[in-house]
Amino acid sequence: MAEEITPEFAALVLDAQPFSRLVRVRIAVFEPGRAVLEVGVRDDLLQQNGFLHGGVLSYAADNALTFAGGTVLGASVLTSGFSIEYLRPGRGRLLSARAHVLESTRRRAVCRCDLVMVDGEGAEKLVAAAQGTIALVE
Template sequence: MTVDLTEFARGIFEAQPFSGFLGAELTEVGADSAEIRVGNRKELQQQHGFIHGGVISYLADNSLTFAGGLALGGDALTAEYKINYVKPALGDVIIARAKAVVTTRRQAVCTCSIFAVGDRGEKLVAVAQGTIVAVERGD
C-alpha cells in the first residue's frame, strides 16, 4: 500500500457517520491492528449506569474490521464476529484493541479486547473474535 496506513485508516474512519455520532476516536493503527475509544456519557449508558452493550459491540466490530482491513491492505467488511461480555463496563473511557491473528489473501481472523478505563486503571469488559473480508471495488 503506497498511502500511509494512518492516513488511509483515518480517511475511512472519518467517512463513518455512526462513529462520529458516538464520539468515537481511532487512536492507534498498525499494519494489522487498531485501537478505537469512546468516552463514557449518559447517552451511552443502560438503565444500571453501565456502558451499553451495543456501544461495546460497535467498538468490537469496528476495531476488528480496521485490524483486518489493514492486514489485508485495503477496504474490508465484517463477515462475522462473536463477543463475550465478561464484566459490566464502568469508567470514563472504553477502549477496543484489535489485532489480526491469521490473514489469507481474502480474509483475516482477528481478536479484540475491550477495556473500561477509570480511576483504577483498565478493566477487561469484553472479548471478541471476527472474520474480516477484503472488499474489491464492484463487490
C-alpha cells in the same frame, strides 16, 4: 499484497461513518496487524443501570476488528462475522477496543478484540472479548 493504509486514511474512513461520528470514536493506534479505537464514556452511551451500553461495546469491537484486518488486507474490507462475550459491566471513563490479527490469507483475516474500560485513575478492566473474520471485498 494489500495496499498500505495510512493512519490518516483510516481516520478519514472512520469520520465518513455517521454512527462513528455519533459515538465520537477515535483511532488511538493503527499499525500493521493492530488497531485500537477509543470511546469516551458519556451519559448518552449508558444503559438504564449506568453501564456502558452493550451496543456500544459491540460497535467498537466490530469496527476495531475491521480496522485491524484492514491493516493487512487493504481498504476494501468488511466484517463477515464476529462474536462477542460480555464478561462484566462496562464501568469507567474510557472504552479501549484493542484488536489484532491472529491469522490472515490474501482474502480473509481472523482477528481478536479485547474491550477494556479505563477508570479515572487509569486502572483497566477487561469487560468483553470478541473474535471475527474480516473479508476482502471485490
